[in-house]
Amino acid sequence: MWRIRLFDSLVQAATWVAGGLLLLTIVAVFYYLFAESQYAFQRKFPFGFRIALQPPDSEYRNEVSMDPTASLLATHREGTDALDDAEDATRLPSHEELSQMQALVTATAQTDDPRQLRPDALFRDCMRAPKRAEQGERFLLLAFALPHYTGNRMVLAWEPDVSFDPAYCPYELRLRLVRAPEGVQVKPLEIDLRRQPKGSLELPVWKARTQEEWLQGYLFELEARPTTTTTLATIQQFLMPDWAPTILYARFGMLPLLLATLLITLLAIGLAMPLGIAAAVYLSEQASPRIREWFKPILEILASIPTVVLGYFGVMLIAPALQQMFGEALQLSSGRGLLATALMMAVFILPTVISLSEDALRAVPNSLREGAEALGLTLAERVRLVLLPTAKSGLIAAGLLAIARVMGETMIVWILSDGTPTMPDFSSPAAALGTLVKPTRGIPDTIAIEMGNVEFESPHYGHLFLLGLTLFVLTLGINLLGFAYRKRAQVVL
Amino acid sequence: MVAAMTLPKQKVAMETVELSVSYNGKPALKRVSLAFPANAVTALIGPSGCGKSTLLRCLNRMNDRIPGVEITGKVMLNGEDIYARRVNLTRLRREVGMVFQKPNPFPMSIFENVALGPRLHYGLRGRALQEVVEDALRKAALWDEVKDELHKSGLALSGGQQQRLCIARMLAVQPRILLMDEPCSALDPISTQKIEELIVELGKQYTVIVVTHNLQQAARISHYTGFLMYGELVEWGETRQVFENPTRPETEDYIRGRFG
Ligand SMILES: Nc1ncnc2c1ncn2[C@@H]1O[C@H](COP(=O)(O)OP(=O)(O)OP(=O)(O)O)[C@@H](O)[C@H]1O
Ligand SMILES: [Mg+2]
Numbered sequence: 001m002w003r004i005r006l007f008d009s010l011v012q013a014a015t016w017v018a019g020g021l022l023l024l025t026i027v028a029v030f031y032y033l034f035a036e037s038q039y040a041f042q043r044k045f046p047f048g049f050r051i052a053l054q055p056p057d058s059e060y061r062n063e064v065s066m067d068p069t070a071s072l073l074a075t076h077r078e079g080t081d082a083l084d085d086a087e088d089a090t091r092l093p094s095h096e097e098l099s100q101m102q103a104l105v106t107a108t109a110q111t112d113d114p115r116q117l118r119p120d121a122l123f124r125d126c127m128r129a130p131k132r133a134e135q136g137e138r139f140l141l142l143a144f145a146l147p148h149y150t151g152n153r154m155v156l157a158w159e160p161d162v163s164f165d166p167a168y169c170p171y172e173l174r175l176r177l178v179r180a181p182e183g184v185q186v187k188p189l190e191i192d193l194r195r196q197p198k199g200s201l202e203l204p205v206w207k208a209r210t211q212e213e214w215l216q217g218y219l220f221e222l223e224a225r226p227t228t229t230t231t232l233a234t235i236q237q238f239l240m241p242d243w244a245p246t247i248l249y250a251r252f253g254m255l256p257l258l259l260a261t262l263l264i265t266l267l268a269i270g271l272a273m274p275l276g277i278a279a280a281v282y283l284s285e286q287a288s289p290r291i292r293e294w295f296k297p298i299l300e301i302l303a304s305i306p307t308v309v310l311g312y313f314g315v316m317l318i319a320p321a322l323q324q325m326f327g328e329a330l331q332l333s334s335g336r337g338l339l340a341t342a343l344m345m346a347v348f349i350l351p352t353v354i355s356l357s358e359d360a361l362r363a364v365p366n367s368l369r370e371g372a373e374a375l376g377l378t379l380a381e382r383v384r385l386v387l388l389p390t391a392k393s394g395l396i397a398a399g400l401l402a403i404a405r406v407m408g409e410t411m412i413v414w415i416l417s418d419g420t421p422t423m424p425d426f427s428s429p430a431a432a433l434g435t436l437v438k439p440t441r442g443i444p445d446t447i448a449i450e451m452g453n454v455e456f457e458s459p460h461y462g463h464l465f466l467l468g469l470t471l472f473v474l475t476l477g478i479n480l481l482g483f484a485y486r487k488r489a490q491v492v493l
Numbered sequence: 494m495v496a497a498m499t500l501p502k503q504k505v506a507m508e509t510v511e512l513s514v515s516y517n518g519k520p521a522l523k524r525v526s527l528a529f530p531a532n533a534v535t536a537l538i539g540p541s542g543c544g545k546s547t548l549l550r551c552l553n554r555m556n557d558r559i560p561g562v563e564i565t566g567k568v569m570l571n572g573e574d575i576y577a578r579r580v581n582l583t584r585l586r587r588e589v590g591m592v593f594q595k596p597n598p599f600p601m602s603i604f605e606n607v608a609l610g611p612r613l614h615y616g617l618r619g620r621a622l623q624e625v626v627e628d629a630l631r632k633a634a635l636w637d638e639v640k641d642e643l644h645k646s647g648l649a650l651s652g653g654q655q656q657r658l659c660i661a662r663m664l665a666v667q668p669r670i671l672l673m674d675e676p677c678s679a680l681d682p683i684s685t686q687k688i689e690e691l692i693v694e695l696g697k698q699y700t701v702i703v704v705t706h707n708l709q710q711a712a713r714i715s716h717y718t719g720f721l722m723y724g725e726l727v728e729w730g731e732t733r734q735v736f737e738n739p740t741r742p743e744t745e746d747y748i749r750g751r752f753g
Contacts, residue, residue, distance in 0.1 A: 288560075371598075375663070377609075385609060390600050
């Protein structure tokens with residue numbers, strides 16, 4: 001007797017321990033994803049502009065390069081305090097600040113190569129100093145011509161760095177003339193660099209004959225004023241249509257990844273659900289017990305095929321077929337892409353869908369089948385009017401579970417999607433077809449591909465965790481919804 | 494063994510001829526020949542497992558789907574054997590409705606439960622459909638209780654109401670013959686009484702065949718009674734005669750409560 005009781009309590013204890021472990025796992029996973037994704041919010045938002053002073057007819061004009069006879073000096077001040085103080089924002093640089101600039105220029109001016117003097121390079125280096133969005137920055141530029149400059153006009157030209165996109169910059173960027181040299185008449189100038197990232201303006205020549213006079217040249221200020229907090233900026237950019245985490249001005253827009261994952265899921269489920277439910281209806285309503293006995297193990301074997309195998313199976317079978325169909329018309333390098341992935345995903349999830357749907361249908365009490373039969377409903381009518389509506393909650397729960405599994409499935413997308421982040425485009429039938437058959441990249445495979453060679457605790461690292469968190473929250477939500485539906489299914493039956 | 498029994502003066506609605514049923518080779522009904530008088534209530538009684546349900550379910554071919562079932566003999570309806578090939582099951586069941594022991598309303602609204610059949614079979618819509626539904630609910634003595642909440646789920650009703658809903662659902666298809674398999678056994682006495690009154694009422698317009706374990710109930714509501722034992726029809730006759738003056742000793746023993 002006491003043995004039995006001991007056994008009972010042991011079993012009970014084991015159950016509690018297992019349950020606790022499972023719950024702890026969920027909490028730990030969530031917490032870990034959340035904690036590590038914080039690095040995404042410590043992201044700096046660097047920006048880069050080339051600004052140069054050059055002769056008006058310079059052939060370099062449009063490339064914004066630097067003429068050795070003109071000079072542009074820059075320095076920067078940082079900090080929010082100064083920016084918030086309106087009076088201080090218009091304050092002229094102090095003598096110390098300007099002297100520092102002078103020292104900087106003097107140091108570089110000693111080299112033989114005049115190109116070393118490129119103030120644009122100097123300026124750009126300053127600009128790149130990564131700053132978080134909360135901290136504004138101000139750069140000061142002095143512009144003047146050297147004594148031997150012969151022209152009577154000079155041009156201030158600017159352009160963004162090649163990969164810098166003002167749209168991704170969470171700052172208001174303004175270039176303004178703070179002060180003109182004495183005796184020079186110019187209108188007040190203020191340029192919104194995000195509206196006008198590339199441009200130039202002509203200035204009356206002003207020559208500095210001595211180094212002391214440099215300080216009396218045109219004084220420009222480039223102000224970077226944050227438009228939002230880092231957190232908001234990070235979240236906003238997370239939803240933008242561009243995933244390019246390794247370029248200089250990294251972009252972490254996960255929209256293409258999310259849309260690809262959703263689209264793959266939609267297609268796969270759209271294919272697997274009708275097929276799976278039909279098969280389940282056949283199995284539960286029509287198939288003889290013998291067929292059913294055969295079918296169940298087959299389903300289990302299918303469900304246990306490793307997804308990496310399914311992925312390569314897709315590469316061998318589906319991709320070549322798609323390549324043959326669309327390859328020439330769309331200039332595909334392979335048939336791998338969104339459609340190939342979705343098709344294989346449908347195969348992957350089909351056994352689960354059939355199994356769960358059959359369970360849902362079997363849960364419908366026989367008395368309802370008999371009731372419908374006694375009313376003179378044919379099999380098709382019984383299925384359509386009584387069986388499916390009654391099993392609806394269970395079927396939806398099955399579908400939701402399937403959705404969650406397809407969303408999180410990594411191997412198949414990794415192998416079959418060809419790994420290029422692409423924004424889906426359904427603006428025209430041709431574009432839609434392209435979107436379907438061309439390479440893409442989803443969330444889970446992105447994490448798998450990039451996590452291996454990302455710098456530890458960098459913003460990129462944080463963003464990968466943020467992706468993981470997004471996926472987890474999505475699948476968790478869908479699963480919870482599934483539970484709710486399963487609960488409802490039990491209430492109905 | 495009793496030969497085919499009919500009353501000469503009564504019109505016959507349905508008739509079994511040498512009907513035998515076995516499940517996986519085990520006989521459940523043995524050569525039962527029985528005529529059910531039209532526009533009357535016939536009760537089927539007998540000890541548990543004697544084949545009452547089997548017989549009833551044969552009358553609208555509900556046994557067809559059971560694996561391992563074997564049915565021989567005939568069931569005549571309108572001069573045709575319903576087990577003949579090319580019988581339209583939908584038409585058969587439109588004519589022969591059935592109510593089960595456990596109320597089994599569909600998990601949809603009260604209205605939908607009743608409307609399902611006529612909409613499907615007679616293509617009724619809108620006003621006409623509403624009238625049929627109301628009529629069926631009235632005949633099933635449920636209308637007054639549910640007329641304000643037709644869109645409530647059928648499952649939200651009490652057991653007795655559910656059973657009447659199932660009766661209404663059957664009546665809405667406009668059958669002529671009603672089969673009821675222990676329709677009150679899952680119900681409380683008040684619901685039972687309501688359903689009994691209903692059966693008596695329905696017996697005036699329909700041919701009602703009801704299986705029951707409750708002998709008093711059979712005596713109260715039926716005009717004719719058939720007594721089955723071990724798959725055989727032992728006795729059949731007018732209810733009063735079967736109960737007061739049975740011709741066979743087995744019937745007498747059963748009715749006096751000596752077995753079953
Ligand atoms: N689906 C089935 N499969 C196999 N055998 C069955 C099946 N249904 C009934 N039987 C058998 O047929 C015989 C008659 O059963 P039936 O259900 O007709 O009895 P019954 O008179 O309705 O009994 P009860 O009063 O308990 O409902 C029983 O021996 C039973 O075991
Ligand atoms: Mg029975």
